[in-house]
Amino acid sequence: MWEQIRANKRNSIILLVLMAVCLMVVGYVIGIAFAGPDAGFFGIIIATAIWLVLLAVSFAGGDQILLATSKAVPVTHDVHPQLFNVVEEMTIAANLPKMPKVYIINDPAPNAFATGRKPETASVAVTAGLLARLNRDELQGVVAHEVSHILHRDILFVTLAGIMLGSIVLISQVFLRGMFYSSMMGSRRRYSGGSSGGGQAQALFMLIAIIAAILAPIFAYLLYFALSRRREYLADAGGVRLTRYPEGLASALEKIANDPAPQLASANKVTAPMYIANPLKGKKQRKLSDLTSTHPPISERVRILRNMSRGASFKDYSDSYSQTVGAGSVMPASALKESESVEIRHPGEKPKKSISAQKQMRQVGDIMRRVNQFTFLTCACGLQMKIPPNYKPKNVSCPRCKRNLELPKAGGKPL
Amino acid sequence: MVALIIVGVILVLLIIFVIGIYNALVRLRNQVDNAWSQIDVQLKRRHDLIPNLVETAKGYMEHERGTFEAITEARSKAMGAKTVSEASQAEGGLSDALSKFMLVVENYPDLKANQNFLSLQEELTSTENKIAFARQGYNDQVLFFNNKIQMFPSNIIANSFNFTSRDFFEIESAEEREVPKVSF
Incomplete structure (x- = not known):
């Protein structure tokens, strides 16, 4: 468990350093492109300043901003006792210092996410659609997945990386748009000064800056997504270890994947990696190797979970992973050394009879009305x-x- | 003189060593107590929920007096339990009585549709889950503590300061203990 957290921290730091380098490079190149070769460091300083401001804002109230943009409403026990109880159960199972705050998002698309910098100030948000579709065991699986994100400090990572990504995108966008408009205006002012040689070097730097401004956000996205995919597997493993019931999460994921509801209205590209399943539904089914997907394919996650026949520990998940995917382990080797046997428990209740889509929509509406x-x-x-x-x-x-x-x-x- | 200093140093080191082990034992014991209080809160909650449940169900199930009596009896037994091993047995009995009751409830569709009953049932299910999850944590702590008490050299210090090993909290229901029967 602790090994897990430590490994996560190390990975987060590596990733953040890489993204910081990315940010610096963009700042440096743009600085040179705008104001000559001496201004590179000035560009770095500006880029860092933008990042620091965004970081300060996110530390002061990043989780609140995320919850607000997702249109999540805080709820009490009375609004949805089952959800509240399940979060409480998982708090006990994970031995969190404090129960996370519970939010409901008024949206028929089934999904969930966790946020907050520390376990003490974490929040769990689920959509009304999720509550209407899942039975108790499935809801427990989803909440356990979110709670293990909290336990693994994934939320801190998502906040930091998201802000870093945001600043890179922001700087590049401002630069590219500025370029676009100034070329439309036919700005001759910049080149009218210096010698023709200097102008050429300037133009070359401009070209490099444009390329950097286009490539840097893509590179940052890829880094961000690669680690967020890995984190989803780890959170699945952690969640199963908490509930000791892989089938709950497996069938919940299946229901989420096969849901006909339109995509979550309040999700966007930056918040997408926070959710348990990708809230942005692509037009085509994405391929397994797709570098830009924020989540592993759900069918694969379900298969790994269903393959766990021997137990519910990290080791069992890792074994099932290598069997199903045919690749090495997703776990840090040190986490697997802690030998423990976690038995799989029996289902808590009989599977709910599938109810009609119409009735489901009515339930979604009722949950939303209770929230309101x-x-x-x-x-x-x-x-x-x-x-x-x-x-x-x-x-x-x-x-x-x-x-x-x-x-x-x-x-x-x-x- | 030199010998005296050596003996003094050894003595001081020994005292520091003993203090270290003693403090570790106290910390572990406190962790066990804390974990137990987590379970205790949930057990109390379960005891509090049962009268409400029985009261709600009584109106619908007049012919099931035996079931109600079994639950009430198991509850008072569980509330009277003093030690951990007593509690684990009594709580196991209570779990059995409750699961029998839930089976009987299946025959009363009116009761199953009652909002009040449904919310009580949800609270009870959640409490049972919380007991199960808290139990895991408690048993882990007890294992650490008992290991420390029984292993050398901490066992010497544990014995001289009267640290006694704790019981695990195992709720076993009668059904789970039975060997599954195979009939041909």
């Missing part, structure tokens, strides 16, 4: 009413039997 503090009131005639929070009168008449009903006071338990 609607009052649920059942009339004596059996009709259930969902009353919005901005409905002011104290009484409501049932639309079917015309009975006059009193609204429960706000803050009461909706039991």
Whole structure:
């Protein structure tokens, strides 16, 4: 366990250093391109300054920004007791110092993510679509996956790398757009000065800068994605070790992959690696070797999980991985030395009968209404009413039997 | 003079060594106690949930008095348990009674549709899971502690300061203990 965390930290540092080099190179080249050979270091300083500002912002409230851009709403136990309980269970299993805050995203697409810099201030967010589709064991599998992201400090890495990536993209974009517009304006000012030789060198640097500005973000993306794929496997292994039930996560992933709902509305390219499954649905099925995919193919993750017949420890996952993929291990060798046997437990409940798509959509709507503090009131005639929070009168008449009903006071338990 | 200094140094080193082991033992014992309190919270929660569950179900299942009595009895037995080994046995009995009750519930569709009952059932399931996960952590701690107490040289210090080994918390239900029968 600790080996796992240490190895992750080391990888994160290597990755961050590489990305920092990338940032410096971009800053240096652009600096030279704009203001001559002496301005390279000035460019580095500016690039670093931009990065530091973004870093400070992300450390001050990066998780809040991410949660806000994902349109996640904090919820209490009463809104969705099962979700809350499952998060609590996984907190105990993972021995986290504090229970992560629970958020629900109002979106019918099933997905989930975790964020926060430290385990003490972490948050777990799931979509309403996920809650409507999964049974208890599956939800537990997903939450365990997210909690092991928290446990492995993956969220810190995602925040740092995401910000670094963001600054590289930002600088390159500003430069390229600036280039584009200044060439449209026909800016002659820059070349009118110096000798013709200097102008040539300047033009050459300009070309290099353009190439660097195009290539650097791509390179940074590839680095970011490569490590985020690996992290997904590790989080799967960690999650299974917590629940001791690989089938739960496997069938949850399968349901997420086969879901017909449109892609998550609030996800974007930078936040995509945070989610348990890639929220951006491509038009075509991506190939296994695709360098730009943020997640390993779900079918492969499911196969690895289903192959774990002997136990639920890291070693069992690693064995199943090498058997299924035919490649070496995803785990750091030191993590496998800790010999432990973790038995697979029995399923907690019978698989839910598959319910119709229409009923599922209605459940999604109900979860969203609960998040938005609607009052649920059942009339004596059996009709259930969902009353919005901005409905002011104290009484409501049932639309079917015309009975006059009193609204429960706000803050009461909706039991 | 030199001999005296050597003896003094050895003595001081020995004292430091003993203090180190003693402190390690105390730390491990505290960790075991802490892990136990985690389980205890969940066990108490389970004991608190059961009367509500029985009360809700009673109206629907008038003919199942035996099941209710079994649960109530198992609960009071579990609440009266003093030691860890007593508790693990009594809690195992309670788990058995509850799982029998849940099987009986399958015959009462009205009860299964009751919102109140459903939320109680969810709380109970969650509590059982929390007990299971907390148990894992507790048993790991007990294993560390017992190993330390029984191994040389810490066993000498453990014996002289009265550190006693702790019991594992194993909830075994009667069904799991049975050997699966094969019938032809």
